Amino acid sequence: MFDNVAQFAIVVVVMTLLAIAMGKWLARVFTRTHHGLPERWTYRLLGIDPDATMSWKRYSMALLLGNAAMMLLGYLLLRLQGMLPLNPAGLAPQSPDLAFNTAASFITNTNWQAYAGETSLSNFSQMAAITFLMMVSAATGLAAGGAFIRGLSRRSTAEIGNFWVDLTRIIYRVLLPLCFSLALIYVWQGVPQTLSAGITATTLEGAKQHILMGPVASLESIKHIGTNGGGFFGMNSAHPYENPTPLTNTLDILGMLLIASALTYTFGSMLIRRRQGWAFFAACLVMLLGFLAVVYSAEQNGNPLFAGVGVDQQPGPLQPGGNMEGKEMRFGIAQTSLFIATTTGATTGSVDAMHDSLTPLGGLVPLAEMMLNCVFGGKGIGLINLITYAILAVFLVGMMIGRTPEFLGKKIEATEMKLVMLAVLAHPLSILGFTALATAWPGTIDSLANLGPHGFSEVLYAYTSGTANNGSAFAGLNANTPFYNTTLGLAMLTGRYFTLLPMLAVAGSLAMKKNVPESPGTLRTDTPLFTGLLVFVVLVVGGLTFLPALALGPIAEQFLMSSGHLF
Amino acid sequence: MNKTGVTDRRCEPLLRDLLRPALTSAVFFMILTGLAYPLLTTGVAQLLFPHQANGSLLERDGHVIGSALLGQNFIRQQYFHPRPSATVTSDPADPDKTIALPYNAALSGASNLGPSSRKLITQVAERARAYRRENGLSANAPVPVDAVTASGSGIDPDISLANARLQAGRIARARKLPEKQVLMLITQQVTPRQFDVLGDPRVNVLKLNLALDANMNAIRRPAAQ
Numbered sequence: 001m002f003d004n005v006a007q008f009a010i011v012v013v014v015m016t017l018l019a020i021a022m023g024k025w026l027a028r029v030f031t032r033t034h035h036g037l038p039e040r041w042t043y044r045l046l047g048i049d050p051d052a053t054m055s056w057k058r059y060s061m062a063l064l065l066g067n068a069a070m071m072l073l074g075y076l077l078l079r080l081q082g083m084l085p086l087n088p089a090g091l092a093p094q095s096p097d098l099a100f101n102t103a104a105s106f107i108t109n110t111n112w113q114a115y116a117g118e119t120s121l122s123n124f125s126q127m128a129a130i131t132f133l134m135m136v137s138a139a140t141g142l143a144a145g146g147a148f149i150r151g152l153s154r155r156s157t158a159e160i161g162n163f164w165v166d167l168t169r170i171i172y173r174v175l176l177p178l179c180f181s182l183a184l185i186y187v188w189q190g191v192p193q194t195l196s197a198g199i200t201a202t203t204l205e206g207a208k209q210h211i212l213m214g215p216v217a218s219l220e221s222i223k224h225i226g227t228n229g230g231g232f233f234g235m236n237s238a239h240p241y242e243n244p245t246p247l248t249n250t251l252d253i254l255g256m257l258l259i260a261s262a263l264t265y266t267f268g269s270m271l272i273r274r275r276q277g278w279a280f281f282a283a284c285l286v287m288l289l290g291f292l293a294v295v296y297s298a299e300q301n302g303n304p305l306f307a308g309v310g311v312d313q314q315p316g317p318l319q320p321g322g323n324m325e326g327k328e329m330r331f332g333i334a335q336t337s338l339f340i341a342t343t344t345g346a347t348t349g350s351v352d353a354m355h356d357s358l359t360p361l362g363g364l365v366p367l368a369e370m371m372l373n374c375v376f377g378g379k380g381i382g383l384i385n386l387i388t389y390a391i392l393a394v395f396l397v398g399m400m401i402g403r404t405p406e407f408l409g410k411k412i413e414a415t416e417m418k419l420v421m422l423a424v425l426a427h428p429l430s431i432l433g434f435t436a437l438a439t440a441w442p443g444t445i446d447s448l449a450n451l452g453p454h455g456f457s458e459v460l461y462a463y464t465s466g467t468a469n470n471g472s473a474f475a476g477l478n479a480n481t482p483f484y485n486t487t488l489g490l491a492m493l494t495g496r497y498f499t500l501l502p503m504l505a506v507a508g509s510l511a512m513k514k515n516v517p518e519s520p521g522t523l524r525t526d527t528p529l530f531t532g533l534l535v536f537v538v539l540v541v542g543g544l545t546f547l548p549a550l551a552l553g554p555i556a557e558q559f560l561m562s563s564g565h566l567f
Numbered sequence: 568m569n570k571t572g573v574t575d576r577r578c579e580p581l582l583r584d585l586l587r588p589a590l591t592s593a594v595f596f597m598i599l600t601g602l603a604y605p606l607l608t609t610g611v612a613q614l615l616f617p618h619q620a621n622g623s624l625l626e627r628d629g630h631v632i633g634s635a636l637l638g639q640n641f642i643r644q645q646y647f648h649p650r651p652s653a654t655v656t657s658d659p660a661d662p663d664k665t666i667a668l669p670y671n672a673a674l675s676g677a678s679n680l681g682p683s684s685r686k687l688i689t690q691v692a693e694r695a696r697a698y699r700r701e702n703g704l705s706a707n708a709p710v711p712v713d714a715v716t717a718s719g720s721g722i723d724p725d726i727s728l729a730n731a732r733l734q735a736g737r738i739a740r741a742r743k744l745p746e747k748q749v750l751m752l753i754t755q756q757v758t759p760r761q762f763d764v765l766g767d768p769r770v771n772v773l774k775l776n777l778a779l780d781a782n783m784n785a786i787r788r789p790a791a792q
Contacts, residue, residue: 006764045595046588058585065585069593077597118674132601136593164588171596176604183608184615190636193612193620198673201624201631203639204646204776210673211634213622217612218605235675238719240636241622246766302712303682309692312709312729319727320767325687325716326677329650329725330758332767353719356679357687454681476679557683566685 001315004334008292011250011338012285015257019281022258023265029173030146030166031270042168053159056508059147060501062163063140067107070136075103077129087122088197094120101485106133108496109141109378111223111230111349111471112462112488114480118233123195123214126232131219135179138226138379139170144500145263145380146170148387151507152408153271155515160507174259175225182221182255190244193217216241224255227378229349229471237339237352238328249335249352256346260284260376263383271408275526280386283531287375287538288345291365296337298362299323304562323362326354340366345375347382349471356449356458356474360558363474364550367461370468372542373427373499378469381496384503386534390525391420391506393537397523406522409515416509419502426498428545430467430491435460435549437487444483449476452567453560457553462488467495625773633773638724640670641776645741647726647734648701649772650713651694653678654721669721676721691715702737725769728757742783752778 035043035050043050054062077084078099082092094102098114105112111134115121121130143166151160187193192213201209216232220242223229229236237243237252261281268277300322302313315321320332327336331352339352344366355366369375374385391407395417398405405412438444438459448455461474466488473479479488524530560567612620623635633639638649652669654676680687694715699708711729731753739746756775760766 046591048588062585065589066592069589073593073597127605128597128601131605132597135600136596180608187612187616187620190619190623192622193609195609199631201633203633205641205643209633209639212673215605215609218608233675235720239675240724244636246761250765305688306691310695310709311712311715313712318729319711324712326719328719328723329713329769330766335766354677354679356681359682449679450681450684561683566688567683
């Protein structure tokens with residue numbers, strides 16, 4: 001118990017220190033006017049003027065067009081796999097619906113995988129299609145986050161920055177150096193990094209074991225730094241080649257949280273409202289620790305149905321105990337719980353244990369975090385979502401005390417509230433709408449691996465994961481069918497662009513406004529009271545929207561399981 | 568500069584201005600982040616950490632016998648057995664179907680069975696019975712949870728200390744060694760928490776079995792002389 005809490009404490013402390021350092025660096029990346037030499041060459045190649053700034057509409061247009069071109073290129077590379085190099089096993093190209101799903105998934109930073117990397121992708125595709133899309137989608141999300149903060153920090157202007165400059169700077173100044181260094185640490189710990197496709201070993205008992213490898217470490221580092229989450233191998237970070245030691249597991253967790261938590265600091269720094277940044281940081285941390293406590297205690301208590309057949313799940317010096325189905329020994333319960341709480345909090349979606357085999361309450365945690373989608377949240381998007389909720393909180397409180405709501409010195413009016421509501425409603429509409437469609441569509445039930453409420457959880461999890469751009473799965477669901485590939489691809493695109501674009505519009509609209517001087521009646525948004533209100537609004541709005549669906553899935557399963565009911 | 572936003576608004580319909588950067592950025596960043604970055608990482612990694620970069624492979628008598636990081640299947644009585652594995656391979660008779668192939672390092676896999684699945688509970692009960700029979704435990708003896716549950720990857724290299732110690736008696740009998748010696752070997756092979764704090768203590772099954780074989784050879788050689 002003490003050992004486990006010590007691991008949690010280390011992660012929280014290191015995360016906070018890294019958030020400050022990274023937050024300062026990001027603020028410089030977003031605000032400095034100097035262009036480096038490689039950057040100037042890149043701008044010349046792209047044919048853009050780096051000093052021309054864009055309105056939010058033009059910024060969004062550049063973002064969409066750029067992403068569309070990248071997605072198309074990724075799709076083509078996947079479809080042409082058979083003709084491209086580094087494919088000794090002669091793997092066939094992905095089918096059109098699967099390649100659409102994969103390209104949509106990686107460009108939206110979701111990294112849902114309806115395929116197993118081992119049997120579907122050559123080492124060339126792993127690099128040129130997957131690593132590439134991971135890198136640019138992470139840069140896109142972070143660019144949007146930066147532009148959003150910039151919009152909030154300005155007044156009486158229509159410009160929020162230049163998308164191409166943001167994209168290029170983030171890749172050169174943040175992602176490439178970080179990912180390269182982290183990849184080397186991973187290799188030191190045992191993650192392979194080779195162009196060889198593998199080797200056949202003869203085991204001690206004389207059997208053949210075909211061992212696959214490839215350029216894993218370079219994919220693994222952007223997978224976590226970029227909160228992407230798609231694995232090189234089918235079983236993702238549970239695979240010993242992706243995540244060989246507790247240290248790599250801890251670095252994965254810190255990598256996922258790094259930029260998401262740093263952005264709260266960057267926000268405070270760029271707006272010169274540092275307390276506000278910390279208030280957001282605190283709100284996220286409170287939710288993260290709450291969810292961690294739930295998943296840790298549920299998994300450590302284990303499966304009551306195992307106890308009935310004489311299985312020892314008691315933790316002690318000789319074993320970690322708990323529900324070990326789908327989990328790895330080297331992580332035990334503590335490292336696994338920390339990973340689960342982080343991967344859906346930071347909307348990465350990598351998994352170091354199979355979420356389908358979690359206890360019902362343990363499985364509820366990743367599901368709920370994706371539904372709220374702002375427990376630190378993904379690259380840039382998490383902060384945007386949190387501010388969406390913050391504006392909503394200001395609005396609700398403003399209504400209660402009968403004042404025009406203000407946020408960061410700007411009046412919140414009908415335009416902003418409409419856009420905020422669009423962003424807040426698109427998320428549940430996509431999740432619940434597609435889940436309802438899937439449960440009613442003929443034949444879709446055949447994809448389930450589990451029956452009863454757990455089967456419903458599998459479908460709900462899939463659309464939540466797609467819409468929240470998470471990408472983790474209750475992996476028993478066979479989602480590689482035309483219906484799931486298409487609808488999940490649409491859910492990912494809806495979830496990404498219908499939250500991102502309205503909020504860029506909010507930033508654009510707020511940037512145009514004049515600052516209102518603070519008065520004694522202004523609701524302060526950088527106090528512990530407001531942090532509490534914010535967490536409350538997130539839980540109430542998020543919770544009430546999804547509670548009926550959760551009641552049909554994990555909550556029903558928890559009650560049936562404790563009464564000994566099997567499916 | 569378009570501080571007034573006037574120039575900007577006039578440009579907005581001109582999608583053409585955005586097409587060139589959109590297309591060139593896609594191709595350029597594909598080459599930079601999809602090829603140059605992983606290839607440079609490969610070069611440096613191969614130079615600095617060649618053993619790990621090539622999969623931490625273990626050799627005995629010049630043959631590759633596996634990887635220190637990946638579990639492999641053991642069924643013989645004189646070896647420690649790993650955790651159950653849910654990995655499969657395609658059925659040679661019908662490529663659309665799969666058959667069980669434990670510790671298939673070419674296709675990682677898990678059971679993905681939910682906690683209230685009848686199939687899972689039946690499997691666990693059967694594994695517990697088999698484990699007790701194999702290791703000569705009484706019919707009601709509690710079985711360590713890792714010995715009867717499948718891992719996430721299907722190629723988990725480790726087992727718990729509790730699991731290893733319960734197997735020691737069987738191995739001592741099969742190898743005609745004192746049980747104390749096998750227990751000592753387990754203690755020597757324990758992988759502790761990393762930096763004394765991260766993860767959980769555990770035993771790598773392949774390394775433990777290699778140590779067992781080496782230990783037997785060391786005993787046998789002086790006897791033969």
